[in-house]
Amino acid sequence: MPTSSLKPAMIGNPMSLSFPSSYRPNMVMIHPFSVEAHGDELMGGTTANLTSTTPAGQHGCMITLNDSFLVRKVWWANGTIGGSNNADVAVYSEDGATRILFGNGALMSGSNTVQEIDISDVLVPRGRYWMVYSQSGVTNGVLAVTMAVANVRAAGFAFASGLTVPIGSTWTPSAATSGIVPLFGIAGRTQVA
Amino acid sequence: MSRRYGIAPYIMPPTITAASRFALTSSMMRSGSAAPASGTSPWSDAANTVIAFPFVLPVTTPIYKVFWVNGSAAGGNSDIAIYDENYNFLVGTGAATAGSGNSVPQVVALSATTWLSPGLYYAGMAHSATTINQVFRWSVATIGTAIWQALGCWKFAQTLPISGNATPADLTNVALPYFGLITRSGFDV
Numbered sequence: 250m251p252t253s254s255l256k257p258a259m260i261g262n263p264m265s266l267s268f269p270s271s272y273r274p275n276m277v278m279i280h281p282f283s284v285e286a287h288g289d290e291l292m293g294g295t296t297a298n299l300t301s302t303t304p305a306g307q308h309g310c311m312i313t314l315n316d317s318f319l320v321r322k323v324w325w326a327n328g329t330i331g332g333s334n335n336a337d338v339a340v341y342s343e344d345g346a347t348r349i350l351f352g353n354g355a356l357m358s359g360s361n362t363v364q365e366i367d368i369s370d371v372l373v374p375r376g377r378y379w380m381v382y383s384q385s386g387v388t389n390g391v392l393a394v395t396m397a398v399a400n401v402r403a404a405g406f407a408f409a410s411g412l413t414v415p416i417g418s419t420w421t422p423s424a425a426t427s428g429i430v431p432l433f434g435i436a437g438r439t440q441v442a
Numbered sequence: 443m444s445r446r447y448g449i450a451p452y453i454m455p456p457t458i459t460a461a462s463r464f465a466l467t468s469s470m471m472r473s474g475s476a477a478p479a480s481g482t483s484p485w486s487d488a489a490n491t492v493i494a495f496p497f498v499l500p501v502t503t504p505i506y507k508v509f510w511v512n513g514s515a516a517g518g519n520s521d522i523a524i525y526d527e528n529y530n531f532l533v534g535t536g537a538a539t540a541g542s543g544n545s546v547p548q549v550v551a552l553s554a555t556t557w558l559s560p561g562l563y564y565a566g567m568a569h570s571a572t573t574i575n576q577v578f579r580w581s582v583a584t585i586g587t588a589i590w591q592a593l594g595c596w597k598f599a600q601t602l603p604i605s606g607n608a609t610p611a612d613l614t615n616v617a618l619p620y621f622g623l624i625t626r627s628g629f630d631v
Contacts, residue, residue: 284463287455288468289455289461289462289463289467289468290455290457290459290461290462290468291468292461292468292469292471292472293459293460293461293462293467293468293471293472293478293580294461294477294478295477296472296476296477297477311455311456311626313453313454313455313456314453315452315453343626343628344628375453376453377453377456377626396477397477397478397479397545397578398545398546399478399511399512399545399546399547399578399620400477400478400511400578400620402511402546402547402631403457403459403478403509403511403547403620403622403631404457405455405456405457405631407629422629424546424631
């Protein structure tokens, strides 16, 4: 049975490319539906619209940065605010062992609005990372798409149980058991909303 | 810090399915089909047929595993393989794997982790039965199968496990199976 015997290109060595890469700069707002995340796979896997939804735990998507990205803020899109929950967004290394940045949590405020947390600017190098959203409770909703769990998993989403804010110093992805895809992310500009 | 547009190798997303920007794209998948779900089998007209979609890689990319999404009544046997642009068989799982686990992805390792150079390839999946609800799929029943042909998809009669080169024929079934490739090690889907 034939298998490829081709040697891998050395990451960072531009002379190893067979032809110019189709490089595309990062967008200023990165979220699960971005090209930098699972946008194509998610859009191909659902016809649902954003609605206010309570999270099932910690919802994580993988982002691919083809250039370094200066993160100035983290943010999420509030759904219906009915009580006192905190929310947070964090970014981890691909193995989940290192938390690169997080918002340290904030009280959710303002139904159907984007809420942001200003962080000390962090320059995230090119690479693949986990970007995770969590709330401290389920009294409040976050704007989210709900789709078939199988389609969320096929898109590359992951999950961790526990409604924890701030999100922990490490993150261990497991197979998603919820089809909820919240609208949240990181911003490369000072103005978010 | 200088920017290196067009020079630094592209970092690939963790999965590639037919909806990927490197395959048929989500805009095409949404143009005439509902979200992937159980229903009419992509192999309703003939079991033991490879159904394939094209994809491109801008950089050398490792393929660690493959997966398909089981339907609401998982069953039958499946296999996935990768072909080059000339329909030559490159690598597969080497076995027919029984579907297990309703409405969840099922992951299978390739016979060997494979590094694919930049270029055009095809990902193909074969299934042993015509039974409905065994595999998630996109369906274009409302607009017809011409879209699959326009997007470069094809079929080829093949008993499991998949091996040998393909001789492609027009994909005339309304359903495209939901399966894909995994480019990250460790956590899969």
